[in-house]
Amino acid sequence: MKQAVLVVDVQPSFDPPDWLIERSQLLASHFPSIATVERHDEAKVPFFRQLGWKPRSVDDSLVHADRTILKYGYGPPPEVIDQFHAWKVDRVLVCGIQADTCVLAAGFALFDVGLQPAIIADTVVGSSLDRSGALGVDLWRHHFGQVIEKHSDIL
Numbered sequence: 001m002k003q004a005v006l007v008v009d010v011q012p013s014f015d016p017p018d019w020l021i022e023r024s025q026l027l028a029s030h031f032p033s034i035a036t037v038e039r040h041d042e043a044k045v046p047f048f049r050q051l052g053w054k055p056r057s058v059d060d061s062l063v064h065a066d067r068t069i070l071k072y073g074y075g076p077p078p079e080v081i082d083q084f085h086a087w088k089v090d091r092v093l094v095c096g097i098q099a100d101t102c103v104l105a106a107g108f109a110l111f112d113v114g115l116q117p118a119i120i121a122d123t124v125v126g127s128s129l130d131r132s133g134a135l136g137v138d139l140w141r142h143h144f145g146q147v148i149e150k151h152s153d154i155l
Helices: 018-030 047-051 078-086 102-112 134-144
Strands: 003-008 033-038 067-071 091-097 116-125
Touching: 003 018, 003 078, 003 102, 018 033, 018 091, 018 116, 033 078, 033 102, 067 078, 078 102, 091 102, 102 116, 102 134, 116 134
Parallel strands: 003 033, 003 091, 033 067, 091 116
Antiparallel strands: none
């Protein structure tokens, strides 16, 4: 089974803990990898109008991946899926920020195109609703089934 890593929004706007950056980087260095970065364009996604929030104007991924792809909204853009298909990936190992929103949205997008998304539970944090990420991991387990508890289990 060919695997790749998707690092979701590990960027300064979300104040990631150092351990998340380190673990995500370790995964990205062992597999083909994509990092997404959330950008703000109110004409595309009304984050500020509806939620009063927007990421910093200059905000890059803190994880060096094979590709970095900008996104506007919760889910990954089509370029992410296209790249995984080009790499002929079977399973996508997902880590990153907001396990209960953006990470979960990535899982749905991957699942809906026939890829096998697997979350790595010790490489995610949640939104302000549940910073531990446990809610997102539970939702992931319910919807996709594939939860890897520790990053060291796949390295």
